[in-house]
Amino acid sequence: AxxxxxxxxxxxxxxxxxxxxxxxxxxxxxxxxxxFVPKGFFPVQDTGVILGVSEAPPTVSFPAMADRQQELARVILRDPAVQSLSSFIGVDGINTTANSGRIQINLKPLGERGVTASDVIRRLQPELAAVHGITLFMQPVQDLTVEDRVSRTQYQYTIESADADELDSWAPRLLEKLRALPELRDTASDQQNGGLEASLAIDRDTASRLGITPQAIDDTLYDAFGQRQVSTIFTQLNQYHVVLEVKPSFQESPDALKDL
Structure with a gap:
Protein backbone atom coordinates (compact mmCIF):
# COMPACT_ATOMS: atom_id res chain seq x y z
CA ALA A 1 0.00 0.00 0.00
CA PHE A 36 -27.83 25.91 -10.07
CA VAL A 37 -28.90 22.88 -8.01
CA PRO A 38 -32.34 23.48 -6.39
CA LYS A 39 -32.11 24.08 -2.65
CA GLY A 40 -34.54 22.80 -0.07
CA PHE A 41 -35.40 19.82 2.05
CA PHE A 42 -36.99 18.02 -0.91
CA PRO A 43 -36.74 19.27 -4.52
CA VAL A 44 -40.11 20.28 -5.98
CA GLN A 45 -41.53 17.53 -8.20
CA ASP A 46 -43.82 17.88 -11.18
CA THR A 47 -46.37 15.10 -10.68
CA GLY A 48 -48.93 16.71 -12.98
CA VAL A 49 -51.26 17.55 -10.10
CA ILE A 50 -51.72 20.87 -8.29
CA LEU A 51 -53.54 21.19 -4.96
CA GLY A 52 -55.31 24.47 -4.28
CA VAL A 53 -56.76 25.58 -0.94
CA SER A 54 -59.28 28.40 -1.22
CA GLU A 55 -60.07 30.85 1.56
CA ALA A 56 -62.84 33.42 1.77
CA PRO A 57 -63.65 35.87 4.60
CA PRO A 58 -64.89 34.15 7.78
CA THR A 59 -68.31 35.81 7.41
CA VAL A 60 -69.03 34.32 3.96
CA SER A 61 -72.23 32.34 3.50
CA PHE A 62 -72.34 28.90 1.90
CA PRO A 63 -74.06 30.09 -1.33
CA ALA A 64 -71.56 32.96 -1.70
CA MET A 65 -68.68 30.55 -1.08
CA ALA A 66 -70.05 28.23 -3.77
CA ASP A 67 -70.29 31.05 -6.33
CA ARG A 68 -66.72 32.21 -5.66
CA GLN A 69 -65.35 28.67 -5.77
CA GLN A 70 -67.04 28.11 -9.14
CA GLU A 71 -65.52 31.34 -10.46
CA LEU A 72 -62.07 30.06 -9.47
CA ALA A 73 -62.79 26.82 -11.31
CA ARG A 74 -63.82 28.68 -14.47
CA VAL A 75 -60.58 30.70 -14.46
CA ILE A 76 -58.46 27.58 -13.95
CA LEU A 77 -60.16 25.61 -16.73
CA ARG A 78 -59.35 28.37 -19.23
CA ASP A 79 -55.62 27.66 -18.87
CA PRO A 80 -54.34 25.55 -21.80
CA ALA A 81 -52.22 23.35 -19.52
CA VAL A 82 -55.19 22.22 -17.38
CA GLN A 83 -56.93 18.98 -18.27
CA SER A 84 -59.54 18.74 -15.50
CA LEU A 85 -60.21 19.63 -11.86
CA SER A 86 -62.26 18.60 -8.87
CA SER A 87 -63.65 21.10 -6.38
CA PHE A 88 -64.95 20.76 -2.82
CA ILE A 89 -66.36 23.17 -0.25
CA GLY A 90 -68.05 22.62 3.09
CA VAL A 91 -66.98 21.30 6.46
CA ASP A 92 -65.43 17.83 6.66
CA GLY A 93 -62.42 16.16 8.26
CA ILE A 94 -60.00 18.40 6.31
CA ASN A 95 -61.98 21.62 5.87
CA THR A 96 -62.67 22.66 9.44
CA THR A 97 -64.47 25.90 8.50
CA ALA A 98 -67.13 26.75 5.94
CA ASN A 99 -65.07 29.55 4.39
CA SER A 100 -62.38 27.21 3.03
CA GLY A 101 -62.36 24.78 0.12
CA ARG A 102 -60.12 22.59 -2.00
CA ILE A 103 -59.42 22.34 -5.71
CA GLN A 104 -57.36 19.53 -7.22
CA ILE A 105 -56.04 20.52 -10.65
CA ASN A 106 -55.02 17.78 -13.08
CA LEU A 107 -52.57 18.96 -15.72
CA LYS A 108 -51.99 17.62 -19.22
CA PRO A 109 -48.88 15.46 -19.81
CA LEU A 110 -45.63 17.43 -19.55
CA GLY A 111 -44.77 16.89 -23.22
CA GLU A 112 -48.13 18.32 -24.25
CA ARG A 113 -48.25 21.36 -21.95
CA GLY A 114 -44.54 22.21 -22.25
CA VAL A 115 -44.32 24.01 -18.87
CA THR A 116 -43.82 22.78 -15.32
CA ALA A 117 -46.48 22.74 -12.63
CA SER A 118 -44.74 25.64 -10.88
CA ASP A 119 -44.89 27.68 -14.10
CA VAL A 120 -48.61 26.95 -14.38
CA ILE A 121 -49.14 28.17 -10.81
CA ARG A 122 -47.28 31.41 -11.51
CA ARG A 123 -49.32 31.90 -14.69
CA LEU A 124 -52.64 31.33 -12.92
CA GLN A 125 -51.97 33.51 -9.88
CA PRO A 126 -52.59 36.95 -11.49
CA GLU A 127 -55.89 35.79 -13.02
CA LEU A 128 -57.08 34.11 -9.81
CA ALA A 129 -56.17 37.19 -7.78
CA ALA A 130 -58.76 39.11 -9.81
CA VAL A 131 -61.59 36.93 -8.43
CA HIS A 132 -63.26 39.04 -5.75
CA GLY A 133 -63.72 37.82 -2.20
CA ILE A 134 -61.64 34.64 -2.28
CA THR A 135 -57.98 33.61 -2.42
CA LEU A 136 -56.55 30.37 -3.80
CA PHE A 137 -53.23 29.04 -2.48
CA MET A 138 -51.65 26.51 -4.84
CA GLN A 139 -48.70 24.14 -4.69
CA PRO A 140 -47.65 21.07 -6.71
CA VAL A 141 -48.59 17.72 -5.20
CA GLN A 142 -45.49 15.80 -4.10
CA ASP A 143 -44.93 12.04 -3.94
CA LEU A 144 -42.69 12.44 -0.89
CA THR A 145 -43.74 14.80 1.88
CA VAL A 146 -43.42 15.13 5.65
CA GLU A 147 -46.64 17.10 6.16
CA ASP A 148 -49.39 15.60 8.28
CA ARG A 149 -52.15 17.94 7.12
CA VAL A 150 -53.36 19.83 4.05
CA SER A 151 -51.76 23.27 4.16
CA ARG A 152 -52.16 26.43 2.14
CA THR A 153 -48.45 26.97 1.52
CA GLN A 154 -45.25 24.99 1.05
CA TYR A 155 -43.77 25.79 4.48
CA GLN A 156 -45.52 25.98 7.83
CA TYR A 157 -44.65 27.82 11.02
CA THR A 158 -46.60 26.86 14.14
CA ILE A 159 -46.97 29.11 17.17
CA GLU A 160 -48.50 27.97 20.45
CA SER A 161 -49.50 29.64 23.68
CA ALA A 162 -51.27 28.61 26.86
CA ASP A 163 -53.13 31.94 26.73
CA ALA A 164 -55.65 32.01 23.86
CA ASP A 165 -56.01 35.79 24.04
CA GLU A 166 -52.26 36.24 23.75
CA LEU A 167 -52.18 33.91 20.74
CA ASP A 168 -55.03 35.83 19.08
CA SER A 169 -53.11 39.05 19.64
CA TRP A 170 -49.68 37.99 18.36
CA ALA A 171 -50.59 35.70 15.45
CA PRO A 172 -51.90 38.56 13.24
CA ARG A 173 -48.82 40.66 14.07
CA LEU A 174 -46.49 37.86 13.02
CA LEU A 175 -48.48 37.32 9.82
CA GLU A 176 -48.26 41.03 8.98
CA LYS A 177 -44.47 41.03 9.46
CA LEU A 178 -44.05 37.92 7.29
CA ARG A 179 -46.15 39.42 4.51
CA ALA A 180 -43.85 42.44 4.48
CA LEU A 181 -40.83 40.28 3.58
CA PRO A 182 -40.11 40.41 -0.17
CA GLU A 183 -38.71 36.85 -0.11
CA LEU A 184 -42.11 35.34 0.83
CA ARG A 185 -45.25 34.91 -1.27
CA ASP A 186 -48.74 33.59 -0.47
CA THR A 187 -48.41 34.04 3.28
CA ALA A 188 -51.53 32.84 5.13
CA SER A 189 -52.80 31.85 8.55
CA ASP A 190 -55.27 29.18 9.59
CA GLN A 191 -56.46 31.32 12.49
CA GLN A 192 -60.20 31.72 11.90
CA ASN A 193 -61.62 33.92 14.67
CA GLY A 194 -63.27 36.68 12.65
CA GLY A 195 -66.61 35.05 11.93
CA LEU A 196 -70.01 36.21 13.08
CA GLU A 197 -71.32 34.80 16.33
CA ALA A 198 -74.40 34.98 18.54
CA SER A 199 -74.72 34.12 22.21
CA LEU A 200 -77.69 32.12 23.45
CA ALA A 201 -78.83 31.79 27.06
CA ILE A 202 -80.62 28.53 27.89
CA ASP A 203 -83.36 28.56 30.50
CA ARG A 204 -82.14 25.37 32.10
CA ASP A 205 -84.94 25.20 34.69
CA THR A 206 -87.67 25.30 32.04
CA ALA A 207 -85.74 22.91 29.77
CA SER A 208 -85.31 20.47 32.65
CA ARG A 209 -89.05 20.52 33.44
CA LEU A 210 -89.80 19.73 29.79
CA GLY A 211 -87.19 16.97 29.66
CA ILE A 212 -84.96 18.82 27.16
CA THR A 213 -81.22 18.39 27.68
CA PRO A 214 -78.56 20.95 26.68
CA GLN A 215 -77.18 18.36 24.26
CA ALA A 216 -80.55 18.17 22.49
CA ILE A 217 -80.59 21.95 22.13
CA ASP A 218 -77.04 21.93 20.77
CA ASP A 219 -77.88 19.18 18.27
CA THR A 220 -81.00 21.02 17.10
CA LEU A 221 -79.08 24.24 16.52
CA TYR A 222 -76.37 22.42 14.56
CA ASP A 223 -78.96 20.53 12.50
CA ALA A 224 -80.61 23.82 11.57
CA PHE A 225 -77.66 26.17 11.04
CA GLY A 226 -74.58 23.97 10.88
CA GLN A 227 -73.52 21.52 8.19
CA ARG A 228 -74.67 18.18 9.51
CA GLN A 229 -73.64 15.57 6.95
CA VAL A 230 -76.30 12.86 7.06
CA SER A 231 -75.42 10.78 4.00
CA THR A 232 -73.24 10.48 0.91
CA ILE A 233 -74.51 9.84 -2.61
CA PHE A 234 -72.04 7.96 -4.80
CA THR A 235 -72.12 8.01 -8.60
CA GLN A 236 -69.78 6.53 -11.18
CA LEU A 237 -67.60 9.65 -11.29
CA ASN A 238 -68.39 11.74 -8.21
CA GLN A 239 -69.65 11.66 -4.67
CA TYR A 240 -72.06 14.15 -3.11
CA HIS A 241 -72.47 14.94 0.58
CA VAL A 242 -76.04 15.29 1.84
CA VAL A 243 -76.23 18.13 4.37
CA LEU A 244 -79.14 18.71 6.77
CA GLU A 245 -80.23 22.31 7.31
CA VAL A 246 -83.31 24.54 7.51
CA LYS A 247 -84.59 26.39 4.47
CA PRO A 248 -82.40 29.35 3.44
CA SER A 249 -85.26 31.75 4.20
CA PHE A 250 -84.92 30.82 7.89
CA GLN A 251 -81.17 31.56 7.94
CA GLU A 252 -81.29 35.23 7.02
CA SER A 253 -81.74 36.66 10.51
CA PRO A 254 -80.91 35.74 14.14
CA ASP A 255 -84.64 36.08 14.83
CA ALA A 256 -85.04 32.64 13.24
CA LEU A 257 -83.75 31.17 16.49
CA LYS A 258 -87.10 32.02 18.08
CA ASP A 259 -88.87 29.61 15.74
CA LEU A 260 -86.89 26.49 16.63
Missing amino acids: IARYGTTLRRVLEHQTATLLVAAATLAGTILLYV
Missing part, protein backbone atom coordinates in the same frame (compact mmCIF):
# COMPACT_ATOMS: atom_id res chain seq x y z
CA ILE A 2 2.86 2.39 0.84
CA ALA A 3 4.60 1.58 -2.45
CA ARG A 4 1.40 2.25 -4.39
CA TYR A 5 0.96 5.57 -2.58
CA GLY A 6 4.53 6.52 -3.47
CA THR A 7 3.96 5.68 -7.13
CA THR A 8 0.80 7.85 -7.37
CA LEU A 9 2.51 10.69 -5.48
CA ARG A 10 5.43 10.71 -7.93
CA ARG A 11 3.05 10.83 -10.88
CA VAL A 12 1.22 13.80 -9.36
CA LEU A 13 4.48 15.63 -8.73
CA GLU A 14 5.54 14.95 -12.31
CA HIS A 15 2.32 16.57 -13.60
CA GLN A 16 1.88 19.51 -11.24
CA THR A 17 0.23 21.76 -13.85
CA ALA A 18 -2.39 19.19 -14.74
CA THR A 19 -3.05 18.52 -11.03
CA LEU A 20 -3.66 22.22 -10.37
CA LEU A 21 -6.00 22.44 -13.37
CA VAL A 22 -8.01 19.46 -12.13
CA ALA A 23 -8.28 21.04 -8.65
CA ALA A 24 -9.40 24.36 -10.14
CA ALA A 25 -11.98 22.63 -12.35
CA THR A 26 -13.31 20.72 -9.33
CA LEU A 27 -13.67 23.95 -7.37
CA ALA A 28 -15.43 25.66 -10.29
CA GLY A 29 -17.79 22.70 -10.72
CA THR A 30 -18.64 22.76 -7.02
CA ILE A 31 -19.51 26.45 -7.20
CA LEU A 32 -21.67 25.93 -10.30
CA LEU A 33 -23.54 23.07 -8.65
CA TYR A 34 -24.15 25.22 -5.58
CA VAL A 35 -25.62 27.97 -7.76
Whole structure:
Protein backbone atom coordinates (compact mmCIF):
# COMPACT_ATOMS: atom_id res chain seq x y z
CA ALA A 1 0.00 0.00 0.00
CA ILE A 2 2.86 2.39 0.84
CA ALA A 3 4.60 1.58 -2.45
CA ARG A 4 1.40 2.25 -4.39
CA TYR A 5 0.96 5.57 -2.58
CA GLY A 6 4.53 6.52 -3.47
CA THR A 7 3.96 5.68 -7.13
CA THR A 8 0.80 7.85 -7.37
CA LEU A 9 2.51 10.69 -5.48
CA ARG A 10 5.43 10.71 -7.93
CA ARG A 11 3.05 10.83 -10.88
CA VAL A 12 1.22 13.80 -9.36
CA LEU A 13 4.48 15.63 -8.73
CA GLU A 14 5.54 14.95 -12.31
CA HIS A 15 2.32 16.57 -13.60
CA GLN A 16 1.88 19.51 -11.24
CA THR A 17 0.23 21.76 -13.85
CA ALA A 18 -2.39 19.19 -14.74
CA THR A 19 -3.05 18.52 -11.03
CA LEU A 20 -3.66 22.22 -10.37
CA LEU A 21 -6.00 22.44 -13.37
CA VAL A 22 -8.01 19.46 -12.13
CA ALA A 23 -8.28 21.04 -8.65
CA ALA A 24 -9.40 24.36 -10.14
CA ALA A 25 -11.98 22.63 -12.35
CA THR A 26 -13.31 20.72 -9.33
CA LEU A 27 -13.67 23.95 -7.37
CA ALA A 28 -15.43 25.66 -10.29
CA GLY A 29 -17.79 22.70 -10.72
CA THR A 30 -18.64 22.76 -7.02
CA ILE A 31 -19.51 26.45 -7.20
CA LEU A 32 -21.67 25.93 -10.30
CA LEU A 33 -23.54 23.07 -8.65
CA TYR A 34 -24.15 25.22 -5.58
CA VAL A 35 -25.62 27.97 -7.76
CA PHE A 36 -27.83 25.91 -10.07
CA VAL A 37 -28.90 22.88 -8.01
CA PRO A 38 -32.34 23.48 -6.39
CA LYS A 39 -32.11 24.08 -2.65
CA GLY A 40 -34.54 22.80 -0.07
CA PHE A 41 -35.40 19.82 2.05
CA PHE A 42 -36.99 18.02 -0.91
CA PRO A 43 -36.74 19.27 -4.52
CA VAL A 44 -40.11 20.28 -5.98
CA GLN A 45 -41.53 17.53 -8.20
CA ASP A 46 -43.82 17.88 -11.18
CA THR A 47 -46.37 15.10 -10.68
CA GLY A 48 -48.93 16.71 -12.98
CA VAL A 49 -51.26 17.55 -10.10
CA ILE A 50 -51.72 20.87 -8.29
CA LEU A 51 -53.54 21.19 -4.96
CA GLY A 52 -55.31 24.47 -4.28
CA VAL A 53 -56.76 25.58 -0.94
CA SER A 54 -59.28 28.40 -1.22
CA GLU A 55 -60.07 30.85 1.56
CA ALA A 56 -62.84 33.42 1.77
CA PRO A 57 -63.65 35.87 4.60
CA PRO A 58 -64.89 34.15 7.78
CA THR A 59 -68.31 35.81 7.41
CA VAL A 60 -69.03 34.32 3.96
CA SER A 61 -72.23 32.34 3.50
CA PHE A 62 -72.34 28.90 1.90
CA PRO A 63 -74.06 30.09 -1.33
CA ALA A 64 -71.56 32.96 -1.70
CA MET A 65 -68.68 30.55 -1.08
CA ALA A 66 -70.05 28.23 -3.77
CA ASP A 67 -70.29 31.05 -6.33
CA ARG A 68 -66.72 32.21 -5.66
CA GLN A 69 -65.35 28.67 -5.77
CA GLN A 70 -67.04 28.11 -9.14
CA GLU A 71 -65.52 31.34 -10.46
CA LEU A 72 -62.07 30.06 -9.47
CA ALA A 73 -62.79 26.82 -11.31
CA ARG A 74 -63.82 28.68 -14.47
CA VAL A 75 -60.58 30.70 -14.46
CA ILE A 76 -58.46 27.58 -13.95
CA LEU A 77 -60.16 25.61 -16.73
CA ARG A 78 -59.35 28.37 -19.23
CA ASP A 79 -55.62 27.66 -18.87
CA PRO A 80 -54.34 25.55 -21.80
CA ALA A 81 -52.22 23.35 -19.52
CA VAL A 82 -55.19 22.22 -17.38
CA GLN A 83 -56.93 18.98 -18.27
CA SER A 84 -59.54 18.74 -15.50
CA LEU A 85 -60.21 19.63 -11.86
CA SER A 86 -62.26 18.60 -8.87
CA SER A 87 -63.65 21.10 -6.38
CA PHE A 88 -64.95 20.76 -2.82
CA ILE A 89 -66.36 23.17 -0.25
CA GLY A 90 -68.05 22.62 3.09
CA VAL A 91 -66.98 21.30 6.46
CA ASP A 92 -65.43 17.83 6.66
CA GLY A 93 -62.42 16.16 8.26
CA ILE A 94 -60.00 18.40 6.31
CA ASN A 95 -61.98 21.62 5.87
CA THR A 96 -62.67 22.66 9.44
CA THR A 97 -64.47 25.90 8.50
CA ALA A 98 -67.13 26.75 5.94
CA ASN A 99 -65.07 29.55 4.39
CA SER A 100 -62.38 27.21 3.03
CA GLY A 101 -62.36 24.78 0.12
CA ARG A 102 -60.12 22.59 -2.00
CA ILE A 103 -59.42 22.34 -5.71
CA GLN A 104 -57.36 19.53 -7.22
CA ILE A 105 -56.04 20.52 -10.65
CA ASN A 106 -55.02 17.78 -13.08
CA LEU A 107 -52.57 18.96 -15.72
CA LYS A 108 -51.99 17.62 -19.22
CA PRO A 109 -48.88 15.46 -19.81
CA LEU A 110 -45.63 17.43 -19.55
CA GLY A 111 -44.77 16.89 -23.22
CA GLU A 112 -48.13 18.32 -24.25
CA ARG A 113 -48.25 21.36 -21.95
CA GLY A 114 -44.54 22.21 -22.25
CA VAL A 115 -44.32 24.01 -18.87
CA THR A 116 -43.82 22.78 -15.32
CA ALA A 117 -46.48 22.74 -12.63
CA SER A 118 -44.74 25.64 -10.88
CA ASP A 119 -44.89 27.68 -14.10
CA VAL A 120 -48.61 26.95 -14.38
CA ILE A 121 -49.14 28.17 -10.81
CA ARG A 122 -47.28 31.41 -11.51
CA ARG A 123 -49.32 31.90 -14.69
CA LEU A 124 -52.64 31.33 -12.92
CA GLN A 125 -51.97 33.51 -9.88
CA PRO A 126 -52.59 36.95 -11.49
CA GLU A 127 -55.89 35.79 -13.02
CA LEU A 128 -57.08 34.11 -9.81
CA ALA A 129 -56.17 37.19 -7.78
CA ALA A 130 -58.76 39.11 -9.81
CA VAL A 131 -61.59 36.93 -8.43
CA HIS A 132 -63.26 39.04 -5.75
CA GLY A 133 -63.72 37.82 -2.20
CA ILE A 134 -61.64 34.64 -2.28
CA THR A 135 -57.98 33.61 -2.42
CA LEU A 136 -56.55 30.37 -3.80
CA PHE A 137 -53.23 29.04 -2.48
CA MET A 138 -51.65 26.51 -4.84
CA GLN A 139 -48.70 24.14 -4.69
CA PRO A 140 -47.65 21.07 -6.71
CA VAL A 141 -48.59 17.72 -5.20
CA GLN A 142 -45.49 15.80 -4.10
CA ASP A 143 -44.93 12.04 -3.94
CA LEU A 144 -42.69 12.44 -0.89
CA THR A 145 -43.74 14.80 1.88
CA VAL A 146 -43.42 15.13 5.65
CA GLU A 147 -46.64 17.10 6.16
CA ASP A 148 -49.39 15.60 8.28
CA ARG A 149 -52.15 17.94 7.12
CA VAL A 150 -53.36 19.83 4.05
CA SER A 151 -51.76 23.27 4.16
CA ARG A 152 -52.16 26.43 2.14
CA THR A 153 -48.45 26.97 1.52
CA GLN A 154 -45.25 24.99 1.05
CA TYR A 155 -43.77 25.79 4.48
CA GLN A 156 -45.52 25.98 7.83
CA TYR A 157 -44.65 27.82 11.02
CA THR A 158 -46.60 26.86 14.14
CA ILE A 159 -46.97 29.11 17.17
CA GLU A 160 -48.50 27.97 20.45
CA SER A 161 -49.50 29.64 23.68
CA ALA A 162 -51.27 28.61 26.86
CA ASP A 163 -53.13 31.94 26.73
CA ALA A 164 -55.65 32.01 23.86
CA ASP A 165 -56.01 35.79 24.04
CA GLU A 166 -52.26 36.24 23.75
CA LEU A 167 -52.18 33.91 20.74
CA ASP A 168 -55.03 35.83 19.08
CA SER A 169 -53.11 39.05 19.64
CA TRP A 170 -49.68 37.99 18.36
CA ALA A 171 -50.59 35.70 15.45
CA PRO A 172 -51.90 38.56 13.24
CA ARG A 173 -48.82 40.66 14.07
CA LEU A 174 -46.49 37.86 13.02
CA LEU A 175 -48.48 37.32 9.82
CA GLU A 176 -48.26 41.03 8.98
CA LYS A 177 -44.47 41.03 9.46
CA LEU A 178 -44.05 37.92 7.29
CA ARG A 179 -46.15 39.42 4.51
CA ALA A 180 -43.85 42.44 4.48
CA LEU A 181 -40.83 40.28 3.58
CA PRO A 182 -40.11 40.41 -0.17
CA GLU A 183 -38.71 36.85 -0.11
CA LEU A 184 -42.11 35.34 0.83
CA ARG A 185 -45.25 34.91 -1.27
CA ASP A 186 -48.74 33.59 -0.47
CA THR A 187 -48.41 34.04 3.28
CA ALA A 188 -51.53 32.84 5.13
CA SER A 189 -52.80 31.85 8.55
CA ASP A 190 -55.27 29.18 9.59
CA GLN A 191 -56.46 31.32 12.49
CA GLN A 192 -60.20 31.72 11.90
CA ASN A 193 -61.62 33.92 14.67
CA GLY A 194 -63.27 36.68 12.65
CA GLY A 195 -66.61 35.05 11.93
CA LEU A 196 -70.01 36.21 13.08
CA GLU A 197 -71.32 34.80 16.33
CA ALA A 198 -74.40 34.98 18.54
CA SER A 199 -74.72 34.12 22.21
CA LEU A 200 -77.69 32.12 23.45
CA ALA A 201 -78.83 31.79 27.06
CA ILE A 202 -80.62 28.53 27.89
CA ASP A 203 -83.36 28.56 30.50
CA ARG A 204 -82.14 25.37 32.10
CA ASP A 205 -84.94 25.20 34.69
CA THR A 206 -87.67 25.30 32.04
CA ALA A 207 -85.74 22.91 29.77
CA SER A 208 -85.31 20.47 32.65
CA ARG A 209 -89.05 20.52 33.44
CA LEU A 210 -89.80 19.73 29.79
CA GLY A 211 -87.19 16.97 29.66
CA ILE A 212 -84.96 18.82 27.16
CA THR A 213 -81.22 18.39 27.68
CA PRO A 214 -78.56 20.95 26.68
CA GLN A 215 -77.18 18.36 24.26
CA ALA A 216 -80.55 18.17 22.49
CA ILE A 217 -80.59 21.95 22.13
CA ASP A 218 -77.04 21.93 20.77
CA ASP A 219 -77.88 19.18 18.27
CA THR A 220 -81.00 21.02 17.10
CA LEU A 221 -79.08 24.24 16.52
CA TYR A 222 -76.37 22.42 14.56
CA ASP A 223 -78.96 20.53 12.50
CA ALA A 224 -80.61 23.82 11.57
CA PHE A 225 -77.66 26.17 11.04
CA GLY A 226 -74.58 23.97 10.88
CA GLN A 227 -73.52 21.52 8.19
CA ARG A 228 -74.67 18.18 9.51
CA GLN A 229 -73.64 15.57 6.95
CA VAL A 230 -76.30 12.86 7.06
CA SER A 231 -75.42 10.78 4.00
CA THR A 232 -73.24 10.48 0.91
CA ILE A 233 -74.51 9.84 -2.61
CA PHE A 234 -72.04 7.96 -4.80
CA THR A 235 -72.12 8.01 -8.60
CA GLN A 236 -69.78 6.53 -11.18
CA LEU A 237 -67.60 9.65 -11.29
CA ASN A 238 -68.39 11.74 -8.21
CA GLN A 239 -69.65 11.66 -4.67
CA TYR A 240 -72.06 14.15 -3.11
CA HIS A 241 -72.47 14.94 0.58
CA VAL A 242 -76.04 15.29 1.84
CA VAL A 243 -76.23 18.13 4.37
CA LEU A 244 -79.14 18.71 6.77
CA GLU A 245 -80.23 22.31 7.31
CA VAL A 246 -83.31 24.54 7.51
CA LYS A 247 -84.59 26.39 4.47
CA PRO A 248 -82.40 29.35 3.44
CA SER A 249 -85.26 31.75 4.20
CA PHE A 250 -84.92 30.82 7.89
CA GLN A 251 -81.17 31.56 7.94
CA GLU A 252 -81.29 35.23 7.02
CA SER A 253 -81.74 36.66 10.51
CA PRO A 254 -80.91 35.74 14.14
CA ASP A 255 -84.64 36.08 14.83
CA ALA A 256 -85.04 32.64 13.24
CA LEU A 257 -83.75 31.17 16.49
CA LYS A 258 -87.10 32.02 18.08
CA ASP A 259 -88.87 29.61 15.74
CA LEU A 260 -86.89 26.49 16.63
